[in-house]
Amino acid sequence: MSANSKLVRPIPFTPRRNPGLSVATGADDDHTRLPRSTTPSLLGSSKKYKAPLSSESRTRHTVKSGFGSVPPTPSRSKSRDGSRPKTPLSPRKGSESPFLMANVSEMDVSNVDPEEVLVDFENVEADVSAEIDEAMLRSEYGKEDKVLVSIRIRPSDNPSAWDVTTATQPKTLRLQQQHMKSAATPSQDFRFDEILTGSENKPVYNAVARSHVCAAMDGYNAVIFAYGQTASGKTFTLSGDEDQPGIIPRAMKDVFAYIKRSPTREYLLRCSYIEIYNEAIHDLLAPPNSSVSQPVQIQGTGANVILTPLREEVVTSLNGVHEVLQRGEGNRRTASTDWNERSSRSHSVFRLVIESRERGSTADDVPSGRTTPGFRPPTPGGPKLQARGGKSVQTSVLSLIDLAGSEKATSDKDRTREGKYINTSLLTLGSVISTLGENAAKGKTDHVPFRNSKLTRMLQPSLSGNARISVICTINPDASAVAESTSTLLFAQRIKKVQLHAQKKEVVDTDALLERYRKEIEELKKRLSEKEKENNGAPAKGRRLSAREQLDESLAMDNLNARIRQLTKLILTSQTVDENKGDESRPASPAKVNFDMSPYQLQQELLAARRQIETQANQILSLEAALLARPQLPPDAPDSDKDKLLTEQAKTIRELEIVVKGYEDNLGEPLRAVREDVEKEWSVKLEQEVKLREEKKVWEDELVKQLDKERKMRMKLEDERQALAAFVKKFDSLGLGGPVFPVSKLQPPMPTPGGAAALFAQRQKSRISALQAEYSMPPLAESESPMRLGTELTAPSLLEEEWDGVEDVSIELEKIGSLPVATKSGLMARKGSRSPVREVLSAKENVPV
Numbered sequence: 001m002s003a004n005s006k007l008v009r010p011i012p013f014t015p016r017r018n019p020g021l022s023v024a025t026g027a028d029d030d031h032t033r034l035p036r037s038t039t040p041s042l043l044g045s046s047k048k049y050k051a052p053l054s055s056e057s058r059t060r061h062t063v064k065s066g067f068g069s070v071p072p073t074p075s076r077s078k079s080r081d082g083s084r085p086k087t088p089l090s091p092r093k094g095s096e097s098p099f100l101m102a103n104v105s106e107m108d109v110s111n112v113d114p115e116e117v118l119v120d121f122e123n124v125e126a127d128v129s130a131e132i133d134e135a136m137l138r139s140e141y142g143k144e145d146k147v148l149v150s151i152r153i154r155p156s157d158n159p160s161a162w163d164v165t166t167a168t169q170p171k172t173l174r175l176q177q178q179h180m181k182s183a184a185t186p187s188q189d190f191r192f193d194e195i196l197t198g199s200e201n202k203p204v205y206n207a208v209a210r211s212h213v214c215a216a217m218d219g220y221n222a223v224i225f226a227y228g229q230t231a232s233g234k235t236f237t238l239s240g241d242e243d244q245p246g247i248i249p250r251a252m253k254d255v256f257a258y259i260k261r262s263p264t265r266e267y268l269l270r271c272s273y274i275e276i277y278n279e280a281i282h283d284l285l286a287p288p289n290s291s292v293s294q295p296v297q298i299q300g301t302g303a304n305v306i307l308t309p310l311r312e313e314v315v316t317s318l319n320g321v322h323e324v325l326q327r328g329e330g331n332r333r334t335a336s337t338d339w340n341e342r343s344s345r346s347h348s349v350f351r352l353v354i355e356s357r358e359r360g361s362t363a364d365d366v367p368s369g370r371t372t373p374g375f376r377p378p379t380p381g382g383p384k385l386q387a388r389g390g391k392s393v394q395t396s397v398l399s400l401i402d403l404a405g406s407e408k409a410t411s412d413k414d415r416t417r418e419g420k421y422i423n424t425s426l427l428t429l430g431s432v433i434s435t436l437g438e439n440a441a442k443g444k445t446d447h448v449p450f451r452n453s454k455l456t457r458m459l460q461p462s463l464s465g466n467a468r469i470s471v472i473c474t475i476n477p478d479a480s481a482v483a484e485s486t487s488t489l490l491f492a493q494r495i496k497k498v499q500l501h502a503q504k505k506e507v508v509d510t511d512a513l514l515e516r517y518r519k520e521i522e523e524l525k526k527r528l529s530e531k532e533k534e535n536n537g538a539p540a541k542g543r544r545l546s547a548r549e550q551l552d553e554s555l556a557m558d559n560l561n562a563r564i565r566q567l568t569k570l571i572l573t574s575q576t577v578d579e580n581k582g583d584e585s586r587p588a589s590p591a592k593v594n595f596d597m598s599p600y601q602l603q604q605e606l607l608a609a610r611r612q613i614e615t616q617a618n619q620i621l622s623l624e625a626a627l628l629a630r631p632q633l634p635p636d637a638p639d640s641d642k643d644k645l646l647t648e649q650a651k652t653i654r655e656l657e658i659v660v661k662g663y664e665d666n667l668g669e670p671l672r673a674v675r676e677d678v679e680k681e682w683s684v685k686l687e688q689e690v691k692l693r694e695e696k697k698v699w700e701d702e703l704v705k706q707l708d709k710e711r712k713m714r715m716k717l718e719d720e721r722q723a724l725a726a727f728v729k730k731f732d733s734l735g736l737g738g739p740v741f742p743v744s745k746l747q748p749p750m751p752t753p754g755g756a757a758a759l760f761a762q763r764q765k766s767r768i769s770a771l772q773a774e775y776s777m778p779p780l781a782e783s784e785s786p787m788r789l790g791t792e793l794t795a796p797s798l799l800e801e802e803w804d805g806v807e808d809v810s811i812e813l814e815k816i817g818s819l820p821v822a823t824k825s826g827l828m829a830r831k832g833s834r835s836p837v838r839e840v841l842s843a844k845e846n847v848p849v
């Protein structure tokens with residue numbers, strides 16, 4: 001059988017009212033009463049497939065552009081028709097993922113643009129920032145620590161196989177009797193704190209994640225999982241879409257809102273994003289090539305587990321988080337299963353490390369903003385630790401985990417491998433949580449099998465009983481998915497029994513990035529004030545600085561200031577978050593070209609910029625040298641020493657990256673600014689030039705038209721001349737012109753009245769009226785001579801040429817009928833004026849006149 005022949009076609013969508021779903025009550029019940037489609041009969045109940053969604057949710061969730069949720073990604077986001085891009089079969093074996101290639105890392109610790117706009121809290125959704133209910137949060141804090149387990153039933157077009165009761169506490173789920181394997185076995189009740197239905201993500205976030213996010217901000221490690229079969233709604237719950245932002249975007253908003261409302265503390269946030277695929281960890285934020293060649297390793301044990309090499313990015317704004325997520329999501333891979341369903345085959349873990357500490361008591365640090373008494377419980381141990389000479393830093397980790405689909409392996413070889421790994425890690429996760437719970441509950445110290453999977457090993461610090469955990473189990477309510485849903489519910493029941501004892505960690509941690517940055521800022525400030533003192537004291541000492549020295553001095557101070565600013569921006573406080581509101585302008589660039597500057601001034605600017613770059617290059621070199629000069633550990637050194645060294649080195653690398661970022665800013669940003677300015681100026685010039693050209697073209701066309709008109713006129717007149725010549729010829733041949741004598745001006749031939757003359761006059765009349773019509777001239781007066789009319793034409797005419805030396809011509813025309821007649825006196829009066837007939841005939845046709 002070919003691979004294709006095994007594929008199952010997508011299920012046709014047949015909207016109709018749901019007759020069967022029996023949700024007893026609940027705020028979201030409406031969402032469950034959705035039209036359904038028929039279950040495909042060709043799928044056996046053992047087959048897993050992505051069930052069609054209700055038409056309502058399908059249409060409602062159109063993805064829009066813009067910020068507001070975790071962005072839809074090529075790999076993870078699924079359209080409502082279930083289509084997902086396929087993952088190459090062997091994605092990590094040296095081949096470069098097109099997703100990875102397309103997502104070159106731009107923002108990391110080193111790339112955080114300190115000038116970048118921070119959170120615009122005007123835009124923070126009211127439902128997220130304004131509704132942090134302190135009473136609710138405090139009551140959560142007061143509760144016994146336990147894993148919060150919730151069930152989310154996704155809407156479906158098919159009749160539900162489950163009866164849901166949400167009116168009672170705990171809420172229950174029960175399989176309908178007709179779907180039980182054996183009719184004799186009574187169906188089991190599954191009880192949970194929360195059973196959520198419908199497509200609204202906000203109530204889900206509030207019920208299952210908000211208190212955990214706040215706990216993380218308050219110093220507890222917190223982990224939020226989504227667990228369930230493929231297409232049951234894990235990604236929808238965690239990431240959501242533009243209309244329904246999921247837990248991750250809502251959590252990030254809450255994080256910044258929390259900082260805004262905590263004026264007594266300062267924060268440093270860094271995040272990482274990894275994927276576990278076939279038991280290999282991939283850094284989704286690493287530059288594509290390094291990610292392929294260098295899978296992330298887990299080192300250390302216990303609470304000291306570290307991932308290396310792992311890229312952690314300092315984030316200072318929602319936009320920054322969004323960018324990180326977007327890049328990471330783009331790098332996630334999915335694979336299609338052999339029943340033609342596309343599903344995610346990897347686990348993704350988004351981690352936010354939150355470092356925070358009390359703000360100092362210097363004038364600079366004293367907060368002036370609004371405080372929320374009691375909102376944040378006082379930090380235990382803080383004052384004690386401070387009294388010992390250091391400031392305690394609280395570090396916590398918020399992990400948001402989208403697990404792979406929980407169904408079993410299939411026939412395809414690669415997929416089987418994936419399935420095995422996925423199930424290994426999911427099973428290990430379950431048993432780790434159970435053991436942790438049992439140990440905590442019964443005071444036992446049983447071995448916890450963290451090492452059995454990468455997922456659990458990586459999460460060991462968070463899961464070691466020292467984290468608040470919320471698990472959202474997503475299920476597909478269709479009858480065809482009963483087996484998977486039951487297995488998911490059993491998993492959920494198991495975790496529910498676990499109890500945890502999460503503790504805050506607040507220590508004088510000199511390794512904390514926040515502490516290191518603070519220290520560096522203090523040192524830089526000290527150096528700066530020393531320099532200022534030196535400079536101010538210099539004239540008093542009678543020391544005069546050369547121009548060059550002055551420039552150097554001011555550059556050094558600029559550098560110090562820039563670094564202080566850069567580091568300060570990375571540390572978030574309720575004030576800085578507000579201060580940055582709406583500052584969306586391009587960072588002021590020293591090289592923003594002022595075209596009015598003299599070349600000398602420009603050269604000076606350039607020189608100064610080069611010096612700054614040089615200084616920073618030296619800084620990088622010295623940091624690199626310091627890194628290299630670090631003591632090497634002997635190969636047999638204990639693991640803990642190795643881990644410590646690695647952690648230190650990872651931190652130094654982060655610092656190096658920040659300096660590099662400053663270097664890039666000085667080099668890259670100004671160049672970009674110069675280019676932009678020059679391009680702008682030249683584009684204006686180009687535009688003007690194009691406009692001018694267009695005007696000229698219009699003129700040119702107009703002239704061509706005029707010339708054409710002129711040419712036509714000339715042709716017409718030429719016709720007229722020829723007609724006249726023919727007429728006179730005929731006139732003469734008829735002998736009407738009298739005896740032929742040699743042409744003499746003294747004896748011009750006398751036209752015979754009547755006949756030709758009348759014909760001539762008639763012709764002239766009609767020609768003239770034609771001309772009149774063409775040029776819209778007033779009708780010819782009866783008495784006017786047609787010969788004179790030519791003079792009134794605007795266009796030059798042969799008829800208008802001079803007719804000289806005809807004083808002696810005596811032509812007497814009699815009036816024939818109504819035709820106008822030229823009298824001898826009339827003609828005589830026209831001496832020196834134009835006579836077309838005579839002119840044409842004598843000069844051009846050589847006709848004797």
Ligand SMILES: Nc1ncnc2c1ncn2[C@@H]1O[C@H](COP(=O)(O)OP(=O)(O)OP(=O)(O)O)[C@@H](O)[C@H]1O
Binds near residue numbers: 057061154198232
């Ligand atoms: N509660 C819900 N309301 C509306 N749509 C939903 C809901 N749950 C899931 N969906 C939709 O169903 C489809 C599959 O959901 P999702 O991708 O979240 O499943 P998943 O469990 O993450 O799958 P996988 O294990 O393959 O990653 C998506 O189009 C998603 O938008």
